[in-house]
Amino acid sequence: MNPQRSGGVPPKPTAPKVSTPPPWEAIAADPDFKKLLAAKARFILLATLFFVAYYFTLPVLVGWYPDLMKKEVLGRMNLAFLFALSQFFVAWGLAFFYVKAAARWDQAAAAVRTRFDKG
Amino acid sequence: MLSSIVLPLFIAATAPAKVKPAPPPPPTESHTALFMLIGFVATTLVITWFSTRKSPGSSAYFAADRRLTGLQNGLAAAGGHLSAAAFLGISGMIAFHGYDGFLCSVGWFVAWLTVLLIVAEPLRNAGQYTMADLVAYRLKQRPVRALASLSTITVSTFFLIAEMVGAGLLVKLLLPTVPMNWAIIGVGVLTIVYVVFGGMLATTRVQILTAILFLSGTILLSFLVMKYYDFRFARFFKASSEVLVNPKTATTKSFLLPGMLFGKDVILAPNFGPGWGPLDLVSLGLALVFGTAGLPQVLTRFYTVPDAKTARVSVVWAMIIIGLFYLTTTFLGFGAAAILGPSKLMVAGVINENMAAPLLANKLGNELFVAFISAVAFATILAVVAGLIISASTSFAHDFHTNVLHHGKEIRPGDEVKVARITALVIGALAIFLVIQLQTINVAFLVGLAFAVAASAHLPVIVLSVVWRRFTTAGAAAGLGVGLLASLALIIISPTIMGIDAPTVAAARRHLIQHAAIFPLTNPGLVSIPLAFLAAILASLVRRDRTAEAAFAEFSVRANTGLGAEKATAL
Numbered sequence: 094m095n096p097q098r099s100g101g102v103p104p105k106p107t108a109p110k111v112s113t114p115p116p117w118e119a120i121a122a123d124p125d126f127k128k129l130l131a132a133k134a135r136f137i138l139l140a141t142l143f144f145v146a147y148y149f150t151l152p153v154l155v156g157w158y159p160d161l162m163k164k165e166v167l168g169r170m171n172l173a174f175l176f177a178l179s180q181f182f183v184a185w186g187l188a189f190f191y192v193k194a195a196a197r198w199d200q201a202a203a204a205v206r207t208r209f210d211k212g
Numbered sequence: 213m214l215s216s217i218v219l220p221l222f223i224a225a226t227a228p229a230k231v232k233p234a235p236p237p238p239p240t241e242s243h244t245a246l247f248m249l250i251g252f253v254a255t256t257l258v259i260t261w262f263s264t265r266k267s268p269g270s271s272a273y274f275a276a277d278r279r280l281t282g283l284q285n286g287l288a289a290a291g292g293h294l295s296a297a298a299f300l301g302i303s304g305m306i307a308f309h310g311y312d313g314f315l316c317s318v319g320w321f322v323a324w325l326t327v328l329l330i331v332a333e334p335l336r337n338a339g340q341y342t343m344a345d346l347v348a349y350r351l352k353q354r355p356v357r358a359l360a361s362l363s364t365i366t367v368s369t370f371f372l373i374a375e376m377v378g379a380g381l382l383v384k385l386l387l388p389t390v391p392m393n394w395a396i397i398g399v400g401v402l403t404i405v406y407v408v409f410g411g412m413l414a415t416t417r418v419q420i421l422t423a424i425l426f427l428s429g430t431i432l433l434s435f436l437v438m439k440y441y442d443f444r445f446a447r448f449f450k451a452s453s454e455v456l457v458n459p460k461t462a463t464t465k466s467f468l469l470p471g472m473l474f475g476k477d478v479i480l481a482p483n484f485g486p487g488w489g490p491l492d493l494v495s496l497g498l499a500l501v502f503g504t505a506g507l508p509q510v511l512t513r514f515y516t517v518p519d520a521k522t523a524r525v526s527v528v529w530a531m532i533i534i535g536l537f538y539l540t541t542t543f544l545g546f547g548a549a550a551i552l553g554p555s556k557l558m559v560a561g562v563i564n565e566n567m568a569a570p571l572l573a574n575k576l577g578n579e580l581f582v583a584f585i586s587a588v589a590f591a592t593i594l595a596v597v598a599g600l601i602i603s604a605s606t607s608f609a610h611d612f613h614t615n616v617l618h619h620g621k622e623i624r625p626g627d628e629v630k631v632a633r634i635t636a637l638v639i640g641a642l643a644i645f646l647v648i649q650l651q652t653i654n655v656a657f658l659v660g661l662a663f664a665v666a667a668s669a670h671l672p673v674i675v676l677s678v679v680w681r682r683f684t685t686a687g688a689a690a691g692l693g694v695g696l697l698a699s700l701a702l703i704i705i706s707p708t709i710m711g712i713d714a715p716t717v718a719a720a721r722r723h724l725i726q727h728a729a730i731f732p733l734t735n736p737g738l739v740s741i742p743l744a745f746l747a748a749i750l751a752s753l754v755r756r757d758r759t760a761e762a763a764f765a766e767f768s769v770r771a772n773t774g775l776g777a778e779k780a781t782a783l
Contacts, residue, residue, distance in 0.1 A: 114776075115769070115775050115776060117765050117766035117769050117770075118765050118766075120765075120769045120773070120775070121765035121766075121768060121769050122765075126769065126772075126773070129772065129773075130768070130772060133772065134679075137329050137330065140325075140329055141325075141326075141329050141330065144322065144325050144329075145501065148318075148319075148322050148497065148501060149494065149497060151315070151318065152315065152474070152490065152493040152494050152497050153490070153494065155311075155315065155470040155471075155474070155490075155493070156470075156474055156475075156476070156489065156490020156491070156493050156494070157476070157490050159469075159470050159471050159475065159476070162470055163469055163470070168445075168446045168449055168450070169446070169449040169450050169452070169453040169466075169468060170449055170468070171468055171469070173311060173468070173469070173470045174311060174314075174468050177311075177314055177315065177318050180318045180321075180322055181318070181321065181535050181538070181539060184321065184322050184324070184325055184531065184535065185531065185532070185535060187325060188325065188328055188527075188528050188531055191328060191329060191524075192524065192525075192528060195333075195521075195524055198772075199521055202772060202773040202774065205773055206773050206774070206775050209775075210775075
């Protein structure tokens with residue numbers, strides 16, 4: 094059974110622990126960790142900007158350019174409907190790419206963790 | 213009236229203003245539904261029985277021992293998210309307002325990308341049970357947690373009232389033999405039982421069960437719609453583009469065209485005139501996209517898995533299930549419009565938006581299927597309400613009681629859980645009381661308000677605490693406070709609450725303040741979210757907080773590697 098910490102997370106681990114706290118500063122300064130952070134930040138920033146832009150294009154086009162969006166392209170299906178439908182597949186696709194990228198970060202993080210956990 | 217259209221995601225708004233003691237449907241029909249519902253309730257009680265522990269620790273009670281799999285947690289997240297409001301509300305919106313209703317489906321789904329990309333993993337790695345764990349990590353615990361707890365409980369309570377009023381109205385429609393107050397008391401008592409005795413584990417299991425029933429029901433109904441059109445999409449879309457809106461004059465209208473709800477000529481508030489619709493749609497989108505990742509009932513879910521990787525997998529499962537559901541709203545909504553026609557969606561002679569899906573089931577399926585759909589709609593409310601009560605009581609016990617009142621120390625082991633159980637009981641009882649008092653008032657705006665508060669008060673401080681080293685206690689307090697107050701104030705002066713009604717308008721549809729609206733949009737997100745970000749950033753820049761900056765290294769390593777993260781309890 095894992096020892097339960099009862100309270101919030103203190104800024105400095107003051108609770109008596111069996112082992113010494115991990116060397117946070119050293120890890121934060123580690124080049125591999127910094128590389129991991131940069132890779133994550135880049136991907137997440139780009140992915141977020143992309144999906145926010147893609148999503149808000151829908152209400153903007155539908156709201157202010159309804160005549161354009163009413164154009165039928167596939168049978169009775171119009172641009173507005175197809176664009177809304179595409180949001181689902183774009184979101185699933187983005188989630189898929191994120192999971193693939195995150196699997197690489199998991200490995201990088203695990204490598205950093207084991208290196209510092211031992212000593 | 214329009215305010216109740218723009219946010220009718222919850223049944224309260226669009227329920228008939230006055231249901232005259234109309235002839236109840238054939239008793240056999242409601243009896244089958246009632247038996248199914250009793251069967252479901254019995255199952256959930258058995259689940260709760262098997263989820264109880266003699267003396268659960270905090271991690272067992274609040275986070276189900278952190279041992280759920282990704283699929284289990286994803287299903288539970290979907291079960292806690294997809295309420296009768298989404299099912300009946302959105303399919304009804306599409307059945308009456310066509311394409312613009314489907315826009316809501318898109319927004320409610322896409323919002324989960326924010327949860328996946330920004331929130332789920334750092335939250336799991338750096339926190340214990342609540343959102344405040346993450347935000348207060350580097351900051352002064354007491355002020356941040358007090359405000360975060362206040363805003364968490366506010367969001368949960370708004371949702372809770374809207375859901376329970378919805379439950380009452382739903383029962384009135386689907387099971388007319390059951391009195392409305394009984395239904396409200398029933399929902400309240402059952403969910404209190406799940407939460408008090410079974411904690412997060414029972415809540416999760418009930419949510420998993422509902423998610424499975426819910427998705428099966430909606431997929432089956434979509435299948436029946438397509439069977440009606442011989443599985444030919446071209447025929448389905450052709451019918452959706454020629455919906456009979458007026459049987460007398462044989463007028464048809466294409467429901468695939470945008471503009472029926474958020475168009476440029478839609479009038480939100482008479483004193484502001486037309487032209488605000490598209491901007492309101494953008495504002496609603498902002499509240500959804502940034503609010504979902506700030507909802508307490510969503511955030512607490514990610515503590516129930518062993519690690520950040522499983523948290524990530526569970527969001528992906530949730531996105532698959534929730535996405536599939538919102539795709540089926542195409543068939544449910546357009547199907548109800550095309551097959552029945554909006555003018556035929558009536559209950560006891562009154563046109564009712566929320567009955568689109570059950571009436572469609574009635575047209576296409578047999579009596580058993582209608583009963584199943586009705587029981588499922590009601591079951592979802594139980595799952596959602598249980599999730600709301602546990603997230604609110606977790607925040608009160610962990611953030612307010614343990615960390616604000618007792619400076620982060622549990623005086624006796626088990627106190628935190630005990631306080632949470634009492635809180636759940638109090639919140640549940642209070643909700644029952646309030647809802648019975650409020651049931652004649654239009655409370656639909658509460659859901660929009662909950663999303664707006666979550667998007668304005670919660671998301672900015674979560675994002676800034678994860679990415680910005682210089683974020684300070686003052687910044688967090690400003691972000692939480694301004695986000696909460698701005699969204700509350702803007703909703704109060706918006707056409708959702710303010711407006712002048714003709715004396716003939718029924719109580720359930722009247723504006724709460726009989727005065728011309730001061731703010732032109734029904735959704736405050738467009739203003740309140742940037743305002744909260746700005747307040748949080750400016751207040752952080754006023755004075756540097758060296759302690760918080762020094763702790764950023766530790767926080768960042770934790771959040772990004774999972775080092776020192778809370779472990780799952782071993783068996």
